Amino acid sequence: MCKVTTIALTVSLLLGLSWSASIAGPESQPTSRSFVAEYPDVVNQRHAAYRRAFMEERYVELFAEGLSQSIKLPSPLYIRLEECQQPNAYYAPGPPKIVMCYELFDSFERAFADVPGGERGRVVMGSWLFVFFHELGHALVDQLHIPITGREEDAVDRFSTVLLTKVGEDGTDAALSGAYYFWLSSAKNKDPFSYWLNSVAGTPAHNFADENALNEQRFYNILCWVYGQHPDRYAWVVKNGTLPMARAQRCSHESLRMMKNWEILISQASVQQTAATSAPQSSIPLLSDYPKGRIVGRVVYPEVPSSGAEFSEIFVMLYPATKELTTWFSNPVAVKKQGCLVPRDYLPDGFPRFGDSDTDGSFTINDVLVGTYHLCAVYTWNTKRQNRDSKREAIAVVPNIKVQAGTDAKLTVRE
Template sequence: MAIAALVLCALIGWVSPGVAQTTGTSNPYAAPTDPAALEDLLNVHEKKLLQEGLIWLGFYNGWADGAFARGTRDAIWRWQQENDATPTGHIDGPQALKLAGVALSIRDSLGWEDLSDSRSKITLSYPSKLLVKRQDSDNGGLLLDSSDGGISLMTLRLTDIKPGQIDNLYNSLANDEKSQVTYNFKKTDLFIISGNRGTGKFYARYEQRGSEIRGYDLIWEGDRDKDMGPISVMISNSFYPFGYDEPQEDPTYPTLQALLQSEDQKRGTSQSGGSAPRQQPAEGQGSGQAAGATDPRKGGTVFTYDYQPPKSPELQRAYEFVKETDALRQIPEISAMDGMFKMPRPLQFVAGECGTVNAFYSPDNSAIVLCYEMVDSLVREGHALAKKTGGGSDFQTAYVKQNLRFIMLHETGHALIDILALPSTGREEDAVDQLAAVVIMLNNWDQESTDQVVANLKLVALWFSLQGGGGQDDGMARYADEHSLSEQRYFNLLCILYGRDPERYAEIVQNGLLPEARAGRCRAETVKIFEAWSTLLIPHFASGVQGDTAEAQPQQEAEPEDPYKTLGK
């Protein structure tokens, strides 16, 4: 998806504080208003990204090489003209962000990633969410197919080849009676050829070096040409049959980062934290995922989930843990809310590499991002605490899972406030803390014992205390942060828990975890919190959920049952 991913995080290299209490960085660049001046600031990676956006939108079919030559200028001109902008052939700041967002969003929607092909030994990128079937081919490579067989990519490696044999391969494809060639590019040791093959389309590219020929053949049904045209160009751009001739560096996007930060500051979006590509895939560039689909059982808009592989080897284990446990989808409260609400746009949950310890909601992309750095930090903290307390692996696992649970529910609160346009008259950070605690209690009211619920929220409070610090070097900064102090968040959680049922959770006060003076007000505070969130959310319930609510929770004058309990069904 778009979430994405950022990358999501890859584009910006920074995130504003969400749950994690981090400090934003200052903008090192001025945002030039003159397009020519802006293009002078763009590095080669940024220019490649903008060319990629033009490819995905169908305006450019050349090399994404970072050189803004005649073909790129013509593509920019046509794109500007069709989008009611003054056609100049030069990119301004908002246009640069839009094209970059398109590129990153569609990459994410297609699962664009490097192909691991030890048989052909070529370097290639491909749409992993589209080509899901994989097997060895008969020509020293792989055969990748879509689920319905309408798209196929075959890699090839021929050995013990005589010099000039690539000409024979070219002549064979170019003169195939079943094919109609509409484009060809030929040099001494390589060629590209494309056209019609029966009722479908094909794109083939091969190269010979020494005694080997390596390449690929891509075919697709003709009715998919709108989507597959850009995909075929992007695969060709990523094709290095004998590996890279020079070492490749990780892409950086400093000017786009500065533009995005400047734009966020203008729009006042920094409170919710983080940023992600703003542009969703264009019509016809679908990912095969049901973004914006409805749950047939509940009738509401379903969420989408994505786990993006990190580039940093040190984050690989965090990625594997999150993906193997399906950590985003398996949070019980998120699973309960999935499909519960009628939403004007879908909500995405994305795990990715961000460059900092954080988790955040991006309103521009309707995406909640969990950074692998946050997961790694929790794993290491849990390990250290387990060794210190003798809690063992069970303690560490619980520490990681319960804090991920609360963090993602906290960010879900930000998302619901934004997507459903809910009012927030107080501090939004406090409000979404309340929502996270409320849904944990309601969804597991019958599944978790009192001790379990208390223990889980105590682990969250423990994480709060580790983030607080309050050292002398903090100065006044910690008091100016949009989050309440960690110590306050700790007692607020316990107050909500105790106030939900003072008799059931009497041990919280009896054991001295919550002062009696505060406990006396918790029942009234908690009732207001539950009523407030119920009032805000119930109008957005899907029809099926509202029906269940009305049937399962008849109103009682003395003390009506909380209709918010439907979150746990």
């Protein structure tokens, strides 16, 4: 399971770093574990072997530990491996738990029976990974109150694919294993086009009524999203006709859009969760100089950091906010990001900046700045309005930041 362990650690790291480190809020070390692994006793001897292997490898514990460092939930979420009497995996809200059934492994083994032995283990575990992150998506939607329009099942398929494709080739292979499992679970033969032509009339009505998309649709969706992330590496799926060209042409844009959407949803929902559980609280008003005096229709509440060492963790929360503000303006040209510190008497109409900002948008805090300040992220760009150049700025502010002596923190506006 060494590759799977690597994926587990990498995905947990991605949740904490790639998505602006804001999932855990300003404090990256929750006081209690948000995720807990559990292995109830089993009766079936084959399932006992699965259970023993998972416990020896500490596979689920690695997920639980990594996710607990990255995500702060209102109550512990239990990850349970257990017998269910049927192939299944599900999230249950109260008490919150993700259940991964051992019978699902049996289903994977049957579906991939024709795959050579060494390769079979890889695709079985890859399919398990895809399903696990699918259920994790359900858990985060519920626990963080993430707004989803459309079918939630489709949204968390996207979530699982996004996470796995960000890991690298091993993660992408896991996503493709999940897609392959969906195809094998329903296809009467392995030729997508002949099956499609003959399947609709014989499809049971309950398949159309199910909350999930048809397995064939899930197969093509995942294939499209993987291809969209790595079109050169997976060009063969288009060349051999598995993924129709009409869909393939839209996959890069589709996968990029869904990745950015999930980043924004997770970041905003996590900050709001911090608001509900943090004390003391301090608001981040989101301000802009155009239209004059207009305030963005949401306020984020972080904990007030006690030292400059915590700046870098809270600073990355500002990126989605400033990025959102730039959409107010048309025709952006030469966008420049920068960080700034402003004194307590900050006024939006003009503020002094402390220290020089590096070209990458970062700067270092030192003992000269000991005191209480506001921390802000500023977007500056040029637009053309009525054939005239116009300079615009969007600002996000965290007020009342205390900088203590002896701290040295590097702040960076992250892409």
